[in-house]
Amino acid sequence: MKRPILIHPDPRLKKMAAPVADLSDARRELARDMLETMYAAPGIGLAAPQVGVLERLIVLDCVKEEGAAPRPLVMFNPEVTAASDKLNTYEEGCLSIPEQYADVTRPAEVQVRWIDQTGAEREEEFGGLWATCVQHEIDHLNGKLFIDYLGPMKRQMITRKMVKLKREKAKA
Ligand code: K1U
Numbered sequence: 001m002k003r004p005i006l007i008h009p010d011p012r013l014k015k016m017a018a019p020v021a022d023l024s025d026a027r028r029e030l031a032r033d034m035l036e037t038m039y040a041a042p043g044i045g046l047a048a049p050q051v052g053v054l055e056r057l058i059v060l061d062c063v064k065e066e067g068a069a070p071r072p073l074v075m076f077n078p079e080v081t082a083a084s085d086k087l088n089t090y091e092e093g094c095l096s097i098p099e100q101y102a103d104v105t106r107p108a109e110v111q112v113r114w115i116d117q118t119g120a121e122r123e124e125e126f127g128g129l130w131a132t133c134v135q136h137e138i139d140h141l142n143g144k145l146f147i148d149y150l151g152p153m154k155r156q157m158i159t160r161k162m163v164k165l166k167r168e169k170a171k172a
C-alpha cells in the first residue's frame with residue numbers, strides 16, 4: 001500500500017527517529033509500503049519519517065539504467081561505520097521538498113552497517129549515487145534535510161515555496 005509523503009515544513013521531518021528494537025510483521029509491511037511508495041513517486045530512496053513514522057528505517061534502490069535489474073535495499077538501524085576523505089558533489093532532490101534541487105557535498109564512499117528485512121546484520125561499501133542517497137536517507141533519520149546544507153537565504157527561499165505549495169494543495 002502506498003503511503004502519503006510528508007512535505008516540508010513538517011515538525012516530524014525535524015525529529016530524531018528511534019532505533020528499531022525488533023522486526024515485527026508490521027515493520028516488514030511498513031518497509032514493503034515504503035518501497036512501493038518510493039517506486040511510485042518515483043524516487044531512489046525513502047526514510048520512515050517521510051511517511052510519518054519516527055523509526056530508523058530507510059529503503060533505497062539507485063539502479064537507474066533502463067532494463068537493469070532493480071536492487072531494493074531495506075535498512076533497519078543503518079549506521080555509517082566509515083567515510084572517505086574524498087568528497088563528491090551531487091545535485092540532490094527530496095520527495096519531501098518536491099521540484100527543488102541543490103548541490104550537496106558529502107563523502108564519496110561510505111561503509112554502512114544495517115539490519116536487513118530478514119533480521120540479518122549486513123555491511124557494505126557504497127560509492128557514487130548509492131553513497132549520496134544512503135547518506136541523504138540517514139540524515140532524514142536524524143531530522144536533517146538536504147536544504148540544511150545550504151545557506152540561510154537559499155533554505156528560506158525553498159521553505160517559503162513549500163509553504164505556498166502546501167497552502168495551494170490544501171485549497172484544491
Ligand atoms: O529521500 C528522498 O526524499 C528521496 C530522494 C533521494 C535522493 C535523491 C537524490 C540525491 C540523494 C537522495 C529522491 O529519490 S528524489 C527523486 C530522484 O532523485 C529521482 C527520481 C527518479 C529517477 C531518478 C531520481
Ligand code: ZN
Pocket residue numbers: 093094095096136140
Ligand atoms: Zn529526502
